[in-house]
Amino acid sequence: MSSTTPMMRQYLEIKSQYPDAILFFRLGDFYEMFLEDAVTASRVLDITLTCRNKGAAEEIPLCGIPFHSSQPYIARLVENGYKVAVCEQVEDPKTAKGIVRREVVRVVSPGLVLDTESLKPKENNYLVALAEGDAGRYGVAVLDITTGEFRVTETAGLDGVRSELTALNPREVMVADGAEGTSLRQGLAAILAGRMVNLLPEWTFESDRAAGLLTDFFACGSLAAFGCAGLPGAVRAAGAILHYLQETQKYDLGHIRPLATYHTRDYMVLDETSRRNLELTATLHDGGKKGSLLGVLDRTVTAMGGRRLRQWINQPLVDVGRIQGRHQAVAEMVEKSLLRDELRAALDGVYDLERLNAKIAMASANAKDLAALRSSLMRLPALIDLLQGVEAPFLLELGSGIDPLLDVCELLCGAIVDDPPFVLREGGLIRDGYHDPLDELRLISRQGKGWIARLEQQEKERTGISTLKVRFNRVFGYYIEVTRSHLGKVPDDYQRRQTLANAERYITPALKEYEEKVLGAEERLVEIEYDLFQEVRQQTSRQGRRIQQVADALATLDVVFGLSELAHERNYVVPEMDDSGDLVLVEGRHPVIEAMSLSERFVANDVTLDTRENQILIITGPNMAGKSTFMRQIALVTLMAHMGSLVPARSARIGVVDRIFTRVGASDNLARGQSTFMVEMTEAANILNHATPRSLIVLDEIGRGTSTFDGISIAWSVAEYLHDNPAVAAKTLFATHYHELTDLALTRERVKNYNVAVKEWNDQIIFLRKIVKGGASHSYGIQVARLAGLPAAVIDRAREVLRNLESGEFEREGEPRLARSRRGKSSVPVPQLSLFDSESDEIRRRLDELDTAVLTPLEALNILDQLKKMV
């Protein structure tokens, strides 16, 4: 390629180190892109593509953008799935000998966006690395460079990885190059789709190297400090992240928090499907927050609180004590509504301390950012004061953790002006009285300016030119302008500089003398201010850990106050939590649907689930009756209780649930574009393989993706399995429009039937939304079809066929046919069913063969005798 000029040689050499990124090559006030990068960037950014050496043999495509407004361009490229390597001039061009030294100082990729303008305030922007551990385990390391959060965990199997990825929703995922990465990418193909996947060299994942990198970076003796000493997958993944970070960010990374290991066993397990189905943080139909559980629960007033709430929803607790601690705190703030209002008011207006802190650490914060930090810190004393009035231990602990950061606040108050500008290179940042030499210079500059301002008046008087003006531009500096009609009165000491159409511009020696004073002082002012600003920023940065700790406490407080506000407004109650297997809700409501403005009032419903008598509830009822709503409501209420929220019910008693499974029937889940029966069965298999007696299972129309008979059969056997197998005997809600399944309750003691009440009126159905005991008598499909406007003839014929089908549902003996099994043992002995065996078939055959029309009374008696013997 062209290497004709030294600069081009430098470009190509740097570009060769970042082949997969678009190189932003700093040339003066521009970032230039060359060759293929230029072609790509001009297309994505919609900017003009030009050429170097136009017409010559080696034409070089080229495009550029101004350096001071590069952020939106970088953001756009990254959004479109590109990486951008930002290459700066790292020495002063004025003093450089030969070509200016240039280096890539930062690589921006989707997981490493620093420009918070292009990020959602209440969402983390995660970068994730995945690595294999021992015995089928996987390490998942996660970093948010904009907040400094750095965590790692290990999961058993790829399902666990999927669950974490769904919760974290990273934009960029890194795996090792080679076989390990290939198998991870294949196994996780569906969930990695749409995310940038980075292949890092295998050696970056190497265990010893990773361990060394981590202990070096955080300057600690061993991995034990992070709690991941025995977790090789976790260490490898975390090491790879740190490596990538150091490779791509040539800034201070002091804001990255010490690696924290978390354990999935400390949280309720929610598989990928259940997270989606329950619409925890995003709806199925458009992926938005509105309409999700988060959408309803989020009353936080700070970005930090918003992100923390998301985390609480994604990681519900399973420790009764910790859950109760949160409930107690929320409940107290529900009670103390006045204090809550004051506390929320104090928090409102606190800026995103985590992201501000990261910007400060990486030296990208401007004076406005420091002012935002200052105004946030100024709210702390009042907050601390208000928190004196709380009693819940959870709140007390949070309150005591808030450092008022008076020193930082004082520094910022003293140094930075009230309303500083965005730009750092034009002065106006530092407050008078902060730095004596600066104040002196300012005085000189101001006096000079005053002199110039007075000059206009003096000169008008001296020359008698009423229209004379003193002005400034960048080319001539200060000058005197005289319109054409007054040229005759211009004195001799005026030196002409420029002639315009109807005016002349002049300078005088005195004017230039003052100009030098003013401009010289201003130039120095700008420089001094910039240096002082950097000093203040660095000083603040040294207190980064303390700022992070405050941010942490505020985030959690914000979540608690928000949940209290919501509970107060919507009349939630404190759920009673225990270690039993029970789940009892009185007048429970669906948190999301009740919050939507519906034409009908939301009807509350009770439920009792336990492991003794009410393990499996079969819920029947016509389409649109409210089955799905009822079941989801129970799952959501359970989850809310575990995350620490109060719940929409009149009362609730909930034994801790280790995991919630949901399976939503094919047609209810079209949003994901996966309606295949296979998917449905895979999910069912997952449930049957992983459920425990402490789990909660929601099965909505399982088996719907196949033929009716197959569907009923599978649904039936799944329910039996959950009932009969003590290891998986989870509390189960099972909605179905196959009312045949209600017969299960005849043969299985912990199965109970419920249905959603409807009223028939004039051949119409009215939905009552009330869950009542017993199975639905029929499915009302035909009424629904009639409502939909099917012709009367079709409806009538359907009725006829239905009658035929229904009369064949039971055999003569009254046995629910579906319950029959070749292995007698799977049926519990119910007296009237145990009569039937193989002899009865023989008896039936004999009876069938008889022609009673030709039988004599004696023959009949003989046969009767034989039959009796057979019995």
Ligand code: ADP
């Ligand atoms: P199904 O699963 O039985 O077909 P859904 O649960 O989808 O029925 O409910 C259908 C609609 O009925 C829901 O969209 C909701 O608007 C309304 N609905 C359900 N349950 C209730 C209730 N308890 N109170 C008020 N409206 C309800």
Ligand code: MG
């Ligand atoms: Mg439904």
